[in-house]
Amino acid sequence: MSTSTTQDTLNYKAAAERLKKVVIRTPLTYSHSLSRQYQCHVYLKREDLQVVRSYKLRGAYNMMSTLPAEKLQHGVVCASAGNHAQGFAYSCKQLNVKGVVFMPIITPKQKVNQTRMFGEDMIEIKLVGDTFDDCAIAAKQYTEQNNMTFIPPFDDIRIIEGQATVAVEILEELTTPVDYIFVPIGGGGLASGVGSYFKEFSPATKTVGVEPEGAPSMTAALKEGSPITLGSIDRFVDGAAVKRIGDTTFAICKEVLADMQTVAEGKVCSTILKLYNENAIVVEPAGALSIAVLDQYADNIKGKTVVCVVSGSNNDIDRMPEIKERSLQYEGLKHYFLVRFAQRPGALKEFVNNVLGPNDDITRFEYMQKTNKETGPALVGVELQQRNDYQRLLLKMQEYRIDYTELNKNDNLFGYLV
Numbered sequence: 001m002s003t004s005t006t007q008d009t010l011n012y013k014a015a016a017e018r019l020k021k022v023v024i025r026t027p028l029t030y031s032h033s034l035s036r037q038y039q040c041h042v043y044l045k046r047e048d049l050q051v052v053r054s055y056k057l058r059g060a061y062n063m064m065s066t067l068p069a070e071k072l073q074h075g076v077v078c079a080s081a082g083n084h085a086q087g088f089a090y091s092c093k094q095l096n097v098k099g100v101v102f103m104p105i106i107t108p109k110q111k112v113n114q115t116r117m118f119g120e121d122m123i124e125i126k127l128v129g130d131t132f133d134d135c136a137i138a139a140k141q142y143t144e145q146n147n148m149t150f151i152p153p154f155d156d157i158r159i160i161e162g163q164a165t166v167a168v169e170i171l172e173e174l175t176t177p178v179d180y181i182f183v184p185i186g187g188g189g190l191a192s193g194v195g196s197y198f199k200e201f202s203p204a205t206k207t208v209g210v211e212p213e214g215a216p217s218m219t220a221a222l223k224e225g226s227p228i229t230l231g232s233i234d235r236f237v238d239g240a241a242v243k244r245i246g247d248t249t250f251a252i253c254k255e256v257l258a259d260m261q262t263v264a265e266g267k268v269c270s271t272i273l274k275l276y277n278e279n280a281i282v283v284e285p286a287g288a289l290s291i292a293v294l295d296q297y298a299d300n301i302k303g304k305t306v307v308c309v310v311s312g313s314n315n316d317i318d319r320m321p322e323i324k325e326r327s328l329q330y331e332g333l334k335h336y337f338l339v340r341f342a343q344r345p346g347a348l349k350e351f352v353n354n355v356l357g358p359n360d361d362i363t364r365f366e367y368m369q370k371t372n373k374e375t376g377p378a379l380v381g382v383e384l385q386q387r388n389d390y391q392r393l394l395l396k397m398q399e400y401r402i403d404y405t406e407l408n409k410n411d412n413l414f415g416y417l418v
Contacts, residue, residue, distance in 0.1 A: 010196055015062045015161045016168050022061050022094055023165070024051050028173045028307070033278055034291065038298055041305045045170055047312060048287050052118055054239070054312030055166055056080075056153070057087035059189055062162030063151055064091045072097045075148045079103075079139035081132045081238045082111030083286075083312050084153035089119030099123045100148070102139035104131055106235060108316035131235065133243045154189030155246025164193030170307055171201055178205045179304035180297070182290035184311045185209040185218045185260075186240035188249030194309065195256030206258035208297070210289040212237035213262040217245045218253060222260055226250065236265045236326070239286030239312055263292045266330020269323045272315070284315040285323075329408070332387035336407040336418050338368070338377040355396045359385040377405075379418075 027046045034042040047055040064076060075098040078088040085101045092099035101115055105127045115125060126142075129135040132153075143150040152159060170178070181198060183191045188209075195207040211218055214234020221227045229244040245253075268285050271292040275281040290308035294301065328334035341347040356362070364381030384390060397404055407414040 009157050010161045010164060010193070012161065012164050012168055012197055015058075016165045018062055018065050019058055019162065019165055022051070022091070023057055024049065025169055026050055026166075028170055031279070034294065034308075038294055038301055038306075040301045040303055041176070042294075043170075043174065043305070043307045044281075044291075045166060045307055045309045047166060048281070048283055048310045049313075052083070052086040052090050053114075053314050054083035054086065054284075054287075055163060055190060055309075056083040056312075057090055058165050059154070059156075059159035059162035059193075060084060060087040060151055061091040061094070062165075063156060063158035064088075064095055064097065066158055067149060071149045075099060075146070076151050077102070077139050077143040077146075077148050078151045078153065079132065079136040080153055081241065082107055082115070082314055083239055085115045085125075086111070086118050086314070088151055089115045089123045092119050092122040097122065099151075100139075100142065101125045102135045102142070103127050104129050104135045106130060106238075108238070108314075108319065110316035110318075111314050114314060131233070131243065132241070133229075152246075154187030154192075155248050157248065159189050160193045160196070160249065160252065162193070163190045164197045166190065166309060167194040167197035167201075171197070174305075174307070176305050178202055178307050180206050180208060180301055181307040181309070182208050182210055182293055182297075183309050184240055184286050184289040185211040185245070185253075186215075186242045186286065188218055188245045188253050190309065190311065191218075191257065192249045192252040196252055199256045207256055208293070209253060209257045209260045210293045211260075211262055212240055212268065212285070212289065213264045215241040215243070216262050217242050218250070219260050219262055221245050221250050222254060222257075234265060236322075237268060237285040237289070239284055239314075240289065261293050261296055263289055263296075264330060266326045267292045267295075269327035270330060272323055273327055281310070282313050282315060283310055284312050287312040287315075328383065332390060333384045334363070335382050335384070335390060335393075336364070336414065337380045337382070338405040338407060339380050340377045340403040342401075342403075350400065351402065355393070355400055355402060356382070357384075357389055357392060357396075360389065360393065379407075381418075 029044050031042045077100045079102040128138045185191045191209045198205045227250045235241045268288050271288040287310050361383045363383045366379040
């Protein structure tokens with residue numbers, strides 16, 4: 001199927017009409033803080049306030065509601081890292097259809113519980129595999145064995161068509177021409193739908209796809225000219241951590257995206273914390289991508305009208321310590337060392353009094369040996385007030401002849417010890 005034919009099959013109005021009775025028309029809010037920061041006009045499309053707290057309901061319900069009755073009677077299956085599962089589960093309940101949800105074993109408990117809540121007695125949950133790709137294979141096998149219908153998270157025209165209704169709402173509400181729209185990308189369903197709609201009805205708008213640095217599946221596909229399967233990914237941004245984007249979504253995205261960017265996971269974490277602390281907005285990692293990328297476009301968007309799609313807010317509060325940790329490391333405020341203290345009285349006290357600055361804080365101290373501690377190294381975590389304090393800290397350790405190893409510079413050792 002050619003790209004033009006694929007896009008021509010998208011019936012935006014029909015999808016919007018089908019979804020009226022199940023989705024919330026989410027707010028398009030003007031962000032005064034972001035607009036001041038970037039000297040432009042920033043609007044947030046708040047899909048984090050959707051009934052299932054993400055846009056995924058749109059695609060799932062749109063596809064399921066167009067299936068023939070006999071297919072629905074046999075039941076439906078999905079594979080999801082969380083958000084698609086919740087949209088799928090809610091759709092099963094609304095349509096009175098039996099569904100089976102395959103989720104990776106690592107899926108946050110909050111997302112598993114939310115899925116159960118939305119689907120109630122109409123769904124069964126199976127936790128399989130370490131990644132979305134692993135559980136998707138199991139889900140498709142189960143679908144074939146039980147003569148059911150698979151509802152993919154992104155790679156289907158009816159899914160893409162449903163996600164496109166996000167763009168329909170934006171252009172219906174915003175009369176000012178949109179210069180840039182930033183859209184998070186996992187498998188590419190949202191970007192395909194939003195990008196297609198903007199290309200047709202607001203062709204001057206630049207649609208920019210954003211994905212996590214640790215799972216750049218669309219970036220790799222665009223570089224290679226076709227979808228490829230990444231060998232490994234960082235699963236932290238779980239809503240967008242996909243090893244391989246879809247064939248259909250790739251075919252559309254390569255035509256409708258004006259640009260494609262990746263954002264470091266640490267930057268995503270800093271954005272999550274800033275949105276919460278300054279705006280009382282709670283987002284999941286994938287939901288922060290479209291805002292986290294703005295620093296990279298600061299010069300381009302100055303004086304422009306910008307829309308960021310905030311895709312979801314299904315964040316497990318148990319993840320907050322990790323989010324803060326990743327943010328501090330990204331901002332250059334948290335550092336870890338293996339320190340071999342001199343074997344004499346007062347060595348540790350000297351380190352605290354003379355090496356650390358007045359605002360530096362030891363946040364972790366752990367001897368690495370259970371016996372003969374005085375001859376082994378200690379794991380020391382130091383939190384700084386300012387990034388620039390790091391070089392001063394290193395100079396102080398050299399001045400006082402501290403024998404140390406910077407763990408931040410050794411990924412394998414850092415991952416093992418910290």
